[in-house]
Amino acid sequence: MGERDWISRYFAPLATAQGADALRDDVAELSTGNGRIIATVDALVEGVHFFPDDPVESVARKLVRTNVSDIIAKGARPLEALLTLGWPHGRPEGDLARFAGALGTELADWGARLVGGDTTASPQGLFLSLTLTGQCGPDGPVRRSGAQAGDALWVTGEIGAACRGYRALREGRADDPHIAAYREPVLAPLRITDMLQAYATGSMDVSDGLLGDARMFAAASRLSVRVDLDAVPFAGGAPDLEERLALASWGDDYQVLFSAPESATPKIQADATEGGLRITRIGTFAPGTGLTALMDGTAVNLPETLGFEHG
Numbered sequence: 001m002g003e004r005d006w007i008s009r010y011f012a013p014l015a016t017a018q019g020a021d022a023l024r025d026d027v028a029e030l031s032t033g034n035g036r037i038i039a040t041v042d043a044l045v046e047g048v049h050f051f052p053d054d055p056v057e058s059v060a061r062k063l064v065r066t067n068v069s070d071i072i073a074k075g076a077r078p079l080e081a082l083l084t085l086g087w088p089h090g091r092p093e094g095d096l097a098r099f100a101g102a103l104g105t106e107l108a109d110w111g112a113r114l115v116g117g118d119t120t121a122s123p124q125g126l127f128l129s130l131t132l133t134g135q136c137g138p139d140g141p142v143r144r145s146g147a148q149a150g151d152a153l154w155v156t157g158e159i160g161a162a163c164r165g166y167r168a169l170r171e172g173r174a175d176d177p178h179i180a181a182y183r184e185p186v187l188a189p190l191r192i193t194d195m196l197q198a199y200a201t202g203s204m205d206v207s208d209g210l211l212g213d214a215r216m217f218a219a220a221s222r223l224s225v226r227v228d229l230d231a232v233p234f235a236g237g238a239p240d241l242e243e244r245l246a247l248a249s250w251g252d253d254y255q256v257l258f259s260a261p262e263s264a265t266p267k268i269q270a271d272a273t274e275g276g277l278r279i280t281r282i283g284t285f286a287p288g289t290g291l292t293a294l295m296d297g298t299a300v301n302l303p304e305t306l307g308f309e310h311g
């Protein structure tokens with residue numbers, strides 16, 4: 001079976017939006033929603049973002065979640081997706097069927113639909129790229145540049161679970177509970193977008209390491225930021241400084257990092273409790289530039305590399 005059969009068999013059933021025309025045309029017509037639309041794209045490469053023997057269902061879910069993470073961090077809801085697939089010659093067709101099944105379910109779980117894509121062979125390893133659009137709230141995307149001096153810095157979920165899972169896979173500890181979070185990041189639920197629309201002045205997703213991303217957030221807002229390492233919700237706990245710095249600069253967390261005025265703190269805490277969202281206050285923005293990380297109230301020496309970079 002070849003490209004055309006794969007598309008009609010595995011991907012056309014997912015492309016139910018009218019603008020996708022059942023994947024029979026050259027283009028997809030995107031919906032304009034009822035307001036401002038944003039777009040993001042993230043790629044996953046075998047050996048770079050996942051291991052060759054990770055289950056293809058996990059790869060599908062990670063692909064969707066890395067993109068959803070960018071969209072929800074803007075206070076927006078996932079809408080439509082375009083998939084680019086480079087399928088290795090050696091992979092069995094059964095893997096493609098399982099990949100497409102998981103992709104369809106995961107997109108649907110976030111309220112998104114596949115509207116198109118491109119399929120090629122890959123001489124080596126699986127290559128995937130997903131483009132995802134999102135429907136913004138009435139004020140448009142919550143930008144990285146919006147934090148104000150005096151704002152509190154908040155983070156959803158846990159930091160470092162993926163790093164712990166990656167280490168476990170490298171070291172052959174197959175029973176480590178963090179492997180699941182490495183393969184399939186646990187995102188904040190969609191209702192985080194209501195909170196961001198209501199209270200956030202600025203927001204981004206943490207994909208390349210908490211500390212490096214916090215520094216980028218502050219730079220985009222032309223401010224400095226202080227992160228209290230004692231407050232950061234590290235997966236599995238992390239008592240010593242070296243481990244905290246390692247977990248906070250590795251990446252693959254896919255949590256939301258946002259700023260909000262101090263006056264919103266009680267409302268954020270109340271909404272989080274009511275909605276069952278895990279959100280932790282981990283720092284403060286101030287005038288100036290750069291990142292300070294504190295432990296036991298004292299500024300710590302930071303390593304040169306604070307986040308993941310390709311190249």
Ligand SMILES: Nc1ncnc2c1ncn2[C@@H]1O[C@H](COP(=O)(O)OP(=O)(O)OP(=O)(O)O)[C@@H](O)[C@H]1O
Binds near residue numbers: 042070208
């Ligand atoms: N090859 C490229 N061509 C055009 N724009 C790019 C390219 N790579 C990145 N960008 C843009 O640069 C900005 C930062 O991209 P980046 O991929 O670092 O986003 P991120 O969300 O911080 O990281 P992640 O990929 O880990 O989610 C985005 O606006 C993105 O669209």
Ligand SMILES: Cc1ncc(C[n+]2csc(CCOP(=O)(O)O)c2C)c(N)n1
Binds near residue numbers: 042
């Ligand atoms: C097999 C394997 N080796 C290394 C890593 C680590 N890693 C790769 S990319 C990335 C940051 C986000 O990527 P991007 O910036 O491309 O969105 C991280 C933490 C991994 N996940 N799997």
Ligand SMILES: [Mg+2]
Binds near residue numbers: 070204205
């Ligand atoms: Mg991002």
